Amino acid sequence: MRINPIIVQKYGGACLETPAKIRAVASSLADLHSRGHRVVAIVSAMGKTTDELVKIAYQVSPHPNRRELDMLLTTGERISMSLMSMALSDLGVPAISFTGSQAGVMTDDSHSSARILDVRPIRVREELDRGRIVVLAGFQGVNPVTKEITTLGRGGSDTTAVAMAAVLKAECCEIIKEVDGVCSADPRIVANSKPLRQLDFVSLSEMCFWGAKVLHYRSVELAQSQNVPLVIKKWGSAEHSTQVMKEVVGMESGRVLAVNSMARIEHVEIDSADLNQGFEKFAQHLKQNGLSWPQLLASAFTAGKTRIMMTCDSESLDTLLRTLESSKDLRKQRETLSSVSLTCFGGVSSDLPFKAIQILQRHGIIADKYVLSPHSVNLFVPVDSREAAVKALHSLI
Numbered sequence: 078m079r080i081n082p083i084i085v086q087k088y089g090g091a092c093l094e095t096p097a098k099i100r101a102v103a104s105s106l107a108d109l110h111s112r113g114h115r116v117v118a119i120v121s122a123m124g125k126t127t128d129e130l131v132k133i134a135y136q137v138s139p140h141p142n143r144r145e146l147d148m149l150l151t152t153g154e155r156i157s158m159s160l161m162s163m164a165l166s167d168l169g170v171p172a173i174s175f176t177g178s179q180a181g182v183m184t185d186d187s188h189s190s191a192r193i194l195d196v197r198p199i200r201v202r203e204e205l206d207r208g209r210i211v212v213l214a215g216f217q218g219v220n221p222v223t224k225e226i227t228t229l230g231r232g233g234s235d236t237t238a239v240a241m242a243a244v245l246k247a248e249c250c251e252i253i254k255e256v257d258g259v260c261s262a263d264p265r266i267v268a269n270s271k272p273l274r275q276l277d278f279v280s281l282s283e284m285c286f287w288g289a290k291v292l293h294y295r296s297v298e299l300a301q302s303q304n305v306p307l308v309i310k311k312w313g314s315a316e317h318s319t320q321v322m323k324e325v326v327g328m329e330s331g332r333v334l335a336v337n338s339m340a341r342i343e344h345v346e347i348d349s350a351d352l353n354q355g356f357e358k359f360a361q362h363l364k365q366n367g368l369s370w371p372q373l374l375a376s377a378f379t380a381g382k383t384r385i386m387m388t389c390d391s392e393s394l395d396t397l398l399r400t401l402e403s404s405k406d407l408r409k410q411r412e413t414l415s416s417v418s419l420t421c422f423g424g425v426s427s428d429l430p431f432k433a434i435q436i437l438q439r440h441g442i443i444a445d446k447y448v449l450s451p452h453s454v455n456l457f458v459p460v461d462s463r464e465a466a467v468k469a470l471h472s473l474i
């Protein structure tokens with residue numbers, strides 16, 4: 078007997094913003110199911126629900142307990158999953174929803190930035206075998222030791238989808254968006270940004286690490302390491318999609334593929350004897366204050382100070398900066414910056430940083446410094462120049 082292929086589809090908050098949108102997604106899932114696929118749908122919270130929950134938490138407590146914050150934020154996805162399952166039942170399609178822990182998503186114990194250690198989708202497999210569509214809450218899991226509920230970090234539902242597709246050996250993992258796949262820049266900033274129809278894993282993961290909000294960057298790394306066929310698709314449009322490939326034809330062209338940016342980068346300075354002690358003090362400070370690790374971008378040690386450059390969601394950065402006020406050895410250093418990154422195919426050409434600096438200068442923007450990664454030039458600019466810098470550098474594409 079031929080076993081029907083499994084398709085994992087992930088729907089982001091934008092596609093689930095209203096009850097009408099949820100019903101529309103349900104009918105598209107029903108259609109997929111009727112064509113003989115076994116379907117797993119990963120859902121995010123409706124619209125901006127997670128932002129609203131975060132806001133409420135900070136109105137109640139200026140420094141919310143991280144365990145309780147995770148308990149709160151996971152409710153957003155629970156709402157979506159149960160509504161989606163109801164909508165499917167109304168269409169006459171058998172469906173069942175599961176939370177991350179019911180679906181067997183096992184994580185480490187790091188609240189608000191947990192990493193997936195294992196997936197044991199026992200109930201998911203049973204229900205697929207019964208012919209049901211399985212609807213899963215993205216962005217969450219459970220730590221098998223502490224038994225606590227965790228979240229994977231903002232945008233983490235993409236990573237749930239890829240992890241589930243990997244263990245279920247799905248035929249495809251489709252990330253469904255309201256945008257036209259992955260574009261050469263955020264279409265909200267650059268109206269004429271170009272959709273990228275094919276992208277290699279390395280370039281995409283670099284773009285997402287440096288701020289492209291289109292995918293959780295850990296999901297790209299996981300898809301690459303687990304060999305998951307990954308497609309980013311525009312909702313309701315068969316042809317508008319980005320296919321992520323192991324290799325895209327071409328050698329070391331250095332062609333600029335995309336410009337992305339990070340809105341807010343902060344610097345912390347730590348009194349220390351060397352880099353190692355600087356990091357130890359930073360790690361201890363995070364632990365003592367119940368804070369999760371931010372995304373670290375660079376660090377340096379000179380003259381008794383370790384300086385760390387980092388980013389994270391704005392609420393977490395605000396909380397971290399507040400805790401520095403009562404610290405003896407750690408302090409906020411210099412003004413907040415934004416980043417602008419050029420991601421290139423097949424490596425960065427040596428003259429690109431200087432070309433980029435000149436273009437910015439012609440637009441009256443002074444780049445403070447830049448760092449290179451194998452596939453990106455990442456420049457740091459004043460926060461109020463961020464959008465103008467993205468638009469100016471998009472001329473290189």
Ligand SMILES: Nc1ncnc2c1ncn2[C@@H]1O[C@H](COP(=O)(O)OP(=O)(O)O)[C@@H](O)[C@H]1O
Pocket residue numbers: 088089090091092253254255256258259260261262263264265288289290291292335337
């Ligand atoms: N390079 C990029 N390509 C496409 N979208 C991007 C890029 N950088 C940032 N974005 C943003 O990512 C979001 C992705 O799609 P959307 O369906 O709105 O979100 P979600 O699925 O997270 O709810 C959009 O808001 C878009 O503005």
Ligand SMILES: N[C@@H](CC(=O)OP(=O)(O)O)C(=O)O
Pocket residue numbers: 088089090091121122127128153215216230231232233234235
């Ligand atoms: N709801 C969570 C997780 C997520 O993945 O959301 P989205 O897929 O809408 O970016 C967040 O807003 O962070």
